[in-house]
Amino acid sequence: MKIGILTSGGDCPGLNAVIRGAVLKGIKIHGQEFVGFRDGWRGVVEGDIIELPRQSVRGISKQGGTILGTSRTNPFDGGGPEVIKAHMDRLGIDAIIAIGGEGTLAAAKRLTDVGLKIVGVPKTVDNDLDATDYTFGFDTAVEIATEAIDRLRTTGESHHRCMIAEVMGRHVGWIALHAGMASGAHAILIPEQKVSVEQIAEWVSDAHERGRAPLVVVAEGFVPEHLETPHSERGLDTFGRPRLGGIGEQLCAQIEEITGIETRATILGHIQRGGVPTAYDRVLATRLGMAAIDSVVEGTWGTMVALSGTEIVHVPFEAALGNLKTVPQSRYDEAAILFG
DSSP: OEEEEEEOSSOOTTHHHHHHHHHHHHHHHHOOEEEEETTTHHHHHHTOEEEOOGGGGTTGGGOOSOTTOOOOOOTTTTTOHHHHHHHHHHHTOOEEEEEESHHHHHHHHHHHHTTOOEEEEEBOTTOOBTTOSOOBTHHHHHHHHHHHHHHHHHHHHHHTOEEEEEEOOSSOOHHHHHHHHHHTOSEEEOTTOOOOHHHHHHHHHHHHHTTOOOEEEEETTOOOTTOSSOOOOSOBOTTSOBOOOOHHHHHHHHHHHHHOOOEEEEEOGGGGTOSOOOHHHHHHHHHHHHHHHHHHHHTOTTEEEEEETTEEEEEEHHHHSSSBOOOOHHHHHHHHTTOO
């Protein structure tokens, strides 16, 4: 059996570990062959592949990014199931393992519904995919954000400033919540919770009055109480969504004006996606890659491997689509005890 692997959407630490886990198990246990599609769905619709023999995945689990490249290509633009099926037949590819987030898995579901043999592996640093407890890349993003915020705290304390760290999180605030709690933030601002600028300023002032350098962690998708949509001033991305970023700078001026405390903002941005994955993400990604081979062998097309507790399970694509895994109120209330 010949299997094609693709990595699509935004990159994240752990992608290479998935590829390695799948290729090693497939070759060692089942005698399968592997190819990789270059740059996500683009490689699928164009039939652009590279061979993936065992030696090609040697030592890659510790590498960030993806050896296959990625893109945000829509497989239905200039492609579609007929074109993809023709390329698979020509190349002798029997099935596809699609590694990606909600957009990738939604496309995989549509293609599976019309007869293509595809299984999925969930990937997102935001940890916002339903039906899986955690996605690989999230732990690394939190670790990177926490280290960066720790560094911001020391310079903030030196100058008696309020420091704002803006982290990723378009629709959900998992990175902000975890990194904020880990770094001892005096306020954590997430898309799921609307908070007034006055309340944020009060938390900052409370910390400052105790002799602390106030620390605010904000997700890029946070919407203050007086606004309706996230801050966006950089146009649209390839999917027509607003490109977020800059809410930290906006809050910076407002906090300084209300409190009189010198305030600085830092946007961590894509640094959260880069570099080597943590040990946790390497192990989780490897296990998911190996479990995807089980899905292929069993012919459970249209399913995604997922983490439930400590076990890897197989769930239908639709279970992961349509509903974002948001931060529950109880988790936010727990963190809010530490604010101010």
